[in-house]
Amino acid sequence: MKHNSLMDQNHSLELEKNFLKHIGYEHGNLLCDELDQKEAEWRDLKTPESLDRWFYQFHKKYKRRIQRRKFTSSFIKKAAIILLAFLGIQAMLITTVEAYRFRFFDTIINFTSKFTQIDFVENEPDDMVNLPKDWAGKYYLSYIPEGYQLVNSEFEHGNGYLKYENGLGEVFRFFWISGESTTLRTDSDDKDMKKVMIHDEEAFLLKKDKMINLHWILNQDILTLEATGLRNNEIIKVAEKIKQLK
Amino acid sequence: MLAILLMIDDREKRDKLEELYITYHKELFFVAFQILKDYYDAEDVIQTAFVKIIKHLDKISKIKCKKTRAYLVIIVRNLSYDRYNEKKKIITKDFSEEFGEDAYKDTDISLEQYVLNLEKGKELAAALNKINPSYADILTLRYFYELSNPEIGELINLSSDLVSVRLHRAKAALKKILSKGWDYNET
Numbered sequence: 429m430k431h432n433s434l435m436d437q438n439h440s441l442e443l444e445k446n447f448l449k450h451i452g453y454e455h456g457n458l459l460c461d462e463l464d465q466k467e468a469e470w471r472d473l474k475t476p477e478s479l480d481r482w483f484y485q486f487h488k489k490y491k492r493r494i495q496r497r498k499f500t501s502s503f504i505k506k507a508a509i510i511l512l513a514f515l516g517i518q519a520m521l522i523t524t525v526e527a528y529r530f531r532f533f534d535t536i537i538n539f540t541s542k543f544t545q546i547d548f549v550e551n552e553p554d555d556m557v558n559l560p561k562d563w564a565g566k567y568y569l570s571y572i573p574e575g576y577q578l579v580n581s582e583f584e585h586g587n588g589y590l591k592y593e594n595g596l597g598e599v600f601r602f603f604w605i606s607g608e609s610t611t612l613r614t615d616s617d618d619k620d621m622k623k624v625m626i627h628d629e630e631a632f633l634l635k636k637d638k639m640i641n642l643h644w645i646l647n648q649d650i651l652t653l654e655a656t657g658l659r660n661n662e663i664i665k666v667a668e669k670i671k672q673l674k
Numbered sequence: 675m676l677a678i679l680l681m682i683d684d685r686e687k688r689d690k691l692e693e694l695y696i697t698y699h700k701e702l703f704f705v706a707f708q709i710l711k712d713y714y715d716a717e718d719v720i721q722t723a724f725v726k727i728i729k730h731l732d733k734i735s736k737i738k739c740k741k742t743r744a745y746l747v748i749i750v751r752n753l754s755y756d757r758y759n760e761k762k763k764i765i766t767k768d769f770s771e772e773f774g775e776d777a778y779k780d781t782d783i784s785l786e787q788y789v790l791n792l793e794k795g796k797e798l799a800a801a802l803n804k805i806n807p808s809y810a811d812i813l814t815l816r817y818f819y820e821l822s823n824p825e826i827g828e829l830i831n832l833s834s835d836l837v838s839v840r841l842h843r844a845k846a847a848l849k850k851i852l853s854k855g856w857d858y859n860e861t
Contacts, residue, residue, distance in 0.1 A: 448816075470701045476713055
């Protein structure tokens, strides 16, 4: 018989399957019938006891394996339920309890900010704009009176020197001497001397003609400011704004 | 020991495997013993059969029925044939040796043949069983119990390829029976 279409082929295949299934069914019946006919023979047959013993052991092992499998599967189920419940409660708390939600999101924000936040620090680079690029002296001036520019700088063995000038020929200098000074002496015979406070430190302000000198001790270093053309309050302000390089 | 097992009256407490053993161990032993004529070999085959059955226990839905009974008998008798041939170092004779290679080239059974012979399934099965019991068994496992070739191979100690070859030959043998008529099994 020729098959004209896929449908015909499938139909024919199904028929063949059913036909063979029917043969199988009949074969099974025949086997059973055959055994039934010989029932008298096998009913009286004594099977070896060793076979029963073997089966008993085999069955015991089988049951143990099944129990283990059941235990494992029930344990996994329980673990899954607990995990789901935990996640469910978490989700519920996050969405329903306002405080918890804020805490949760705050945590995330804090966590994120650890990596993204920008810390604002004192603008040291701007303060140091009038210093040489490779300046490694111990101190620098964060406040410079208007119109003054750095014209000279030096530092060596912990001591340093900075010189500023304005366009009018007026100069002010800052220098420090590193050491273990605890006291400061100055010649004030022919000068107008005044004690002032630079932060918590006592300083001597000396004035002669147009020259003003300010001396004080900071971190056991002797610091001096010397200026022409600056007023007292201005030179004190410069002194107060002196910073130490970190 | 069996007495202990039988003492468990509550059938619900018994599992499927235990039920199978209690119900069928005697007749299965008889089937194996008939082929092998040796108590130890028969015992060994029953043990092997139960080890194999346990892997396909899900295929058995009802314990006391013809379908389950025949299923177990097919497994045990094929394992017994296998053991017998192994012991006697017999190489099984195939259909091709009896009828020639051409006999199974075309295994397509026509539609008319299905319809005409459906009522004679019993005779056809008996004829096929007579030609080669293994053919009838493999055909039954494949189409009645709907097992795959690897499953059949695992149950009766055959490779999947050999199962496929035997199925093909079983169908060819069936076709030959159909074409030769009902006296075929008498020849």
